[in-house]
Amino acid sequence: MMALLPILHWPNPILLARAAPITGVTAGIRRLAEDMLATMYAAPGRGLAAPQVGVSQRMFVMDVTWKQGIPSPLVCINPEIHWRSAVTSIGAEGCLSLPGTTTHVSRPQSIRMSWHDLDGARHDARFAGFAAICAQHEYDHLDGILTLDHLTPQHRALAEAEVLA
Numbered sequence: 001m002m003a004l005l006p007i008l009h010w011p012n013p014i015l016l017a018r019a020a021p022i023t024g025v026t027a028g029i030r031r032l033a034e035d036m037l038a039t040m041y042a043a044p045g046r047g048l049a050a051p052q053v054g055v056s057q058r059m060f061v062m063d064v065t066w067k068q069g070i071p072s073p074l075v076c077i078n079p080e081i082h083w084r085s086a087v088t089s090i091g092a093e094g095c096l097s098l099p100g101t102t103t104h105v106s107r108p109q110s111i112r113m114s115w116h117d118l119d120g121a122r123h124d125a126r127f128a129g130f131a132a133i134c135a136q137h138e139y140d141h142l143d144g145i146l147t148l149d150h151l152t153p154q155h156r157a158l159a160e161a162e163v164l165a
């Protein structure tokens with residue numbers, strides 16, 4: 001039975017903490033990953049990190065194509081971004097933990113990221129376009145970083161007011 005998990009909203013302190021590495025894929029981690037995917041699809045969103053559901057561990061799920069009718073779920077355990085393009089671009093980003101606001105964040109256009117899946121297999125892939133934005137956004141959550149942290153003080157104040165409204 002999959003369960004929908006409550007999504008924490010900023011400024012919950014769990015969202016601001018650096019999450020701990022996952023030391024083994026237990027039944028609890030498998031269950032959490034399933035529940036996070038179900039919660040992400042129901043939200044509806046394209047990425048969800050464990051701290052957003054109150055679990056300060058280094059795992060996120062993403063699926064950047066399901067809204068086009070092509071499901072491609074990824075479960076990323078202990079991800080590492082080990083290359084970032086010098087070229088950046090600015091994209092509009094929503095966040096399930098920052099309801100009511102969309103922020104414009106400058107990020108590298110493409111990245112390379114490695115991670116482990118639920119079977120313990122290691123993956124290494126290049127992400128570009130929206131997938132790169134989504135992966136960097138979710139990765140940030142594992143370090144307690146939100147889109148707000150990428151904004152100028154003025155834009156941050158406006159975004160915070162929108163979330164708290």
Ligand code: ZN
Nearest residue numbers: 094095096097
């Ligand atoms: Zn987010």
